[in-house]
Amino acid sequence: MTQSVKKILDHVLARFAGQITRLEVHLSDENSASKSGMTDKRCLLEARLAGREPVSVSDLALTVEQAVTGTAHKMVSLLGRELGKLGKR
Template sequence: MQIQVNTDKNIVGDEAFMHHIENTLNHTLSRFSDHITRLEVHLSDENSASKSGGMDRRCLLEARVAGRDPASVTDQALTVEQAVHGAAHKMVSLLDSELGKMGHH
């Protein structure tokens, strides 16, 4: 499973941060790794760094599943890590449902 992480201009992510995001997603979605060819991660700060706010860190996950249309989920939270964690668990639920219908998980 290839993971591509994209950030907007308001999210500062060094190599260690990106590695942590990839590890979190690999761990949470590991049982689907035979089905997911690519996972695109889009991280953003909806209010930008100039404004303070609540649940403004957003994670959009788009999974490219072999032989199927892409599946996507989003989550918003106080931190990027929380948004990634929430989106990953939503993706597990979505893939359980979609692949379960096909008898593949």
Template sequence: MQIQINTDRNIEGHEEFSQQVKTKIEGVLNRFSAHVTRVEVHISDENSDKGGINDKRCLMEARLEGRQPIAVTHQAENLDAAVQGAVDKLKKVIESTLGKLDNR
């Protein structure tokens, strides 16, 4: 499973933060690694110059083998919460999608 991290110009995309995000994704989605070929992560600060509540956004797109990509997004007041919310949503959608395939 490949994981690609993208940040906007308002987020410091330093290696330590990227590694934390990758580790979090691998920990949650590891059991689906046979089905997930790639996860793209887009992290942004919606209104960095003004600040505000829930202005950090994390969009995750997972590519499942032989299926259309699955995308989820989560907004929160800090980056960690935005990433955690998105990975939790992605896990639920993948579980649901793969569960439906198993039922066929």
């Protein structure tokens, strides 16, 4: 699973590889008695950029791979906005 997650993140976040100094991935299964439905795989992604506060995004999906992919795309959007403000795309 680790290799699959790394492959997804490397591919989707490749555009920002030179600016991300650290990337943390937290995966969890949100199943509980109080929650119904099948969308229960959660991915929380935190990126640290040189000289900036960390930013994070999360996503829920049916599978871990879908949650990681969804979160990675959210991170691309967030980093595009954040770095675009600084003129560092």
